[in-house]
Amino acid sequence: MTELFPSSVEWFSVITLLWPGLLNTLWIAAMSLILSLAGGVLYAVASRSRFALLRLAMRLWLEAMRAIPLLVWLFLVFFGLPLWAGIDFSGSTAAILVFGLWGSTEAGEVFRGALRAFPEAQWEAAACLGLSERQIYRHVVIPLLIRQTVPPLMNVATRLIKTTSLTILISVVELTKAGQQIIERDDNALFIYGLLFILYFLICYPLSYCSGILERRWQQG
Amino acid sequence: MDWQFMLEQIPDYLSAIGVMLAVGGAAVFLALLIGGVFASLLQDTSPLIRAVICSYIEVARNTPLIIQLFLLYFGLPAVGVLLPPELCAVMALTFMGGAYFTEVFRAGFSALSEQQSQASYALGLSRFQTFRYILWPQVWQKQLPATAATACFLLRETTVVSAITVAEVMYTTTNGIAIYYMTYEFLTLMTISCVLVFVPLSIALNQLEHRWRHD
Numbered sequence: 001m002t003e004l005f006p007s008s009v010e011w012f013s014v015i016t017l018l019w020p021g022l023l024n025t026l027w028i029a030a031m032s033l034i035l036s037l038a039g040g041v042l043y044a045v046a047s048r049s050r051f052a053l054l055r056l057a058m059r060l061w062l063e064a065m066r067a068i069p070l071l072v073w074l075f076l077v078f079f080g081l082p083l084w085a086g087i088d089f090s091g092s093t094a095a096i097l098v099f100g101l102w103g104s105t106e107a108g109e110v111f112r113g114a115l116r117a118f119p120e121a122q123w124e125a126a127a128c129l130g131l132s133e134r135q136i137y138r139h140v141v142i143p144l145l146i147r148q149t150v151p152p153l154m155n156v157a158t159r160l161i162k163t164t165s166l167t168i169l170i171s172v173v174e175l176t177k178a179g180q181q182i183i184e185r186d187d188n189a190l191f192i193y194g195l196l197f198i199l200y201f202l203i204c205y206p207l208s209y210c211s212g213i214l215e216r217r218w219q220q221g
Numbered sequence: 222m223d224w225q226f227m228l229e230q231i232p233d234y235l236s237a238i239g240v241m242l243a244v245g246g247a248a249v250f251l252a253l254l255i256g257g258v259f260a261s262l263l264q265d266t267s268p269l270i271r272a273v274i275c276s277y278i279e280v281a282r283n284t285p286l287i288i289q290l291f292l293l294y295f296g297l298p299a300v301g302v303l304l305p306p307e308l309c310a311v312m313a314l315t316f317m318g319g320a321y322f323t324e325v326f327r328a329g330f331s332a333l334s335e336q337q338s339q340a341s342y343a344l345g346l347s348r349f350q351t352f353r354y355i356l357w358p359q360v361w362q363k364q365l366p367a368t369a370a371t372a373c374f375l376l377r378e379t380t381v382v383s384a385i386t387v388a389e390v391m392y393t394t395t396n397g398i399a400i401y402y403m404t405y406e407f408l409t410l411m412t413i414s415c416v417l418v419f420v421p422l423s424i425a426l427n428q429l430e431h432r433w434r435h436d
Contacts, residue, residue: 067419069378075394080404158283162283169391169395176287189299190299193296197288204283208279
């Protein structure tokens with residue numbers, strides 16, 4: 001058992017080893033968030049389609065992502081797809097794919113809810129005031145949709161960032177794995193995991209805090 | 222696909238499902254207790270207790286479960302506390318789930334009218350009686366779908382405890398792949414086990430939400 005806190009020299013190596021892991025975590029989270037937003041729009045539009053088959057497919061996608069734990073999907077894609085389909089992934093790619101598929105349904109449900117709850121009267125009132133279609137979108141529809149979707153989407157982003165830590169189980173070198181490598185070398189698990197705990201909190205808390213603030217402010221306004 | 226081999230693995234997977242349900246079930250039970258107590262405490266107590274509970278909620282919700290697990294399992298031995306992995310798993314899941322349940326119940330309380338407790342006190346009921354007989358039945362009834370959804374979420378998160386060598390389904394799978402190199406067979410067994418556990422759970426949850434909405 002070593003000292004709880006590393007000396008100043010070790011700090012340097014801790015930072016140099018954790019930094020790439022942190023970047024990789026943020027990279028995976030950002031890529032899956034972009035995928036989720038794009039997929040979410042598709043999901044929302046398809047869920048409101050006239051074609052029952054398309055709606056059923058979206059419903060099955062949602063239920064599959066919700067019922068089966070994310071880690072199981074991660075394992076299936078990372079270990080399974082190379083065998084079944086002959087496609088070989090890097091761990092990061094598998095993670096981005098799975099998190100993107102999952103995030104698409106979560107973001108998609110947010111978009112779908114906003115579209116369904118959209119007050120038609122707003123549109124008609126704006127048209128009565130003589131606003132052009134472009135002006136209605138610019139000044140009425142888009143601000144309303146932003147208010148309804150941005151706070152929950154920020155929560156989806158927080159969950160995505162937390163979820164990136166799962167990739168350690170398919171041996172991607174992200175923040176958690178980088179920390180583990182330092183521990184294997186230096187044997188100071190409490191300090192490093194404590195540091196990771198704080199790091200994740202520092203990344204996620206501002207997001208969920210802002211989400212809460214925006215939600216309260218925009219609900220009143 | 223080696224069917225014979227897969228059949229031989231079934232007992233291992235049955236016990237893995239058992240471990241998963243035991244760990245998840247214990248965590249759901251304890252987290253419900255924590256959520257119930259904390260949500261009640263949040264109703265009216267000193268600002269200090271409220272601040273402590275709110276900080277706990279934020280910390281538990283904004284950190285990944287896997288780091289919470291690692292802190293308990295790999296970190297605590299540094300200060301001389303060595304706990305079995307199953308206990309660490311239940312503790313971490315309870316820590317996380319308690320925060321989520323507190324949020325669920327708090328939302329239920331905030332939907333209740335202030336006059337409910339005032340009327341109850343006016344009738345001479347004690348504080349405990351007011352919570353026990355007036356407020357909690359309503360909160361519980363109102364938040365039943367959200368509570369069930371959170372419990373299901375917690376059970377799904379149980380798969381993550383494989384990271385600290387708890388012998389549940391995911392751990393049995395990675396272990397099996399590492400020992401026998403029979404990826405195909407083990408992944409199939411993993412999928413079957415998870416579908417058997419989580420799909421009925423999900424269907425039951427949907428049924429509950431559906432029925433609750435129409436009552």
